[in-house]
Amino acid sequence: MADLRARPRVTRRVTLECAGNGRALLEPRPVSQPWLVEAVGTAEWTGTPLAPLLRAAGVGEGAVDVVFTGADHGIERGVEQDYQRALPVAEALRDEPLLAYEMNGAPLLPQHGAPLRLIVPGWYGMAHVKWLRRITIVDRPFDGFQNAVAYRLRQRPDEPGVPVTRIEPRALVRPPGFPDFMSRVRVLRPGPVILDGRAWSGHAPVERVEVTTDGATWAEAALDPVGGGATWGGAAPGPAEGGARRGGDALDPAGDDFAWRRWTFAWTATPGRHTLGARATDASGRTQPDRPPWNRGGFANNLVQRVEVAVTEAD
Secondary structure, three states: HHHHHHOEEEEEEEEEEEOOOOOOHOOOOOOOOOOOOOOEEEEEEEEHHHHHHHHHOOOOOOOOEEEEEEEEEEEEOOOOEEEEEEEEHHOOOOOOEEEEEOOOOOOOOOOOOOOEEEOOOEEHHHHHHOOOEEEEOOOOOOOOOHHHHOOOOOOOOOOOOEOOEOOHHHHHHHOOOOOOOOOOOOOOOOEEEEEEEEEEEEOOOOOEEEEEEEEOEEEEEOOOOOOOOOOOOOOOOHHHHHHHHHOOOOOOHHHHHHHEEEEEEEEEEOOOEEEEEEEEEEEEEEEEEOOOOOOOOOOOOOOOOOEEEEEEOOO
């Protein structure tokens, strides 16, 4: 760790999202952790870039994958294993991946992967290996369980499937008002309301967010500048909220391509029932579907969120 800390350090703001976020909204529901849309957060990660370390170690012409091994060991589907994930060499040598030892300006906590974890901006959370203890460069495609079996988009159990990689675009609405206890429908008073939320994508920067207040028609929302308002919805408060960074670290602006952006939309709430939603479109042209393709793992489900709202009559 002392050697790693002595290497050049950088701070990047990155959104992490579980590949199974939204799984519980699929029908039939895949058998796994029943995430709705809460398995996401944004933080500032500090560490040393991965690519220079790999180049210093030497990457041979025949290199295919870079394998990352965590300290966690267990059994999944009857297979005893270390947690291992691999990146193609070309991805590992990009500027963005980071060997992180601080989060939001504080030492990395055990639950976040201390003493060292991999951060792969733009990729779903399974790629961000915690408790990192070994990096191995191999000359063949890595066929470990977490690459070849677990994180694959497949319709049937007997097909090889497509690997889960980068985060699909998503926008979330911050539910306005307050909840009804049993139905969870949001309740608010009539009048002007500023709806807001966050939007992100791992493929390309978000360039447009649209909002619906009736579940059918769409209007464009306003996007905050890149880098504005980093923490919301689960990430720990820290320097992104305005505090000083340790050691005067500069925030790498390239990292903001992989952090969520705040959006806002002015709405006049009228009495009755309303269905709110938001959808993001990124610079690659990817956008959110109303009905995403089903897959057995429930991965990368970025369907448009729906928030039911009841606007009461004015007092």
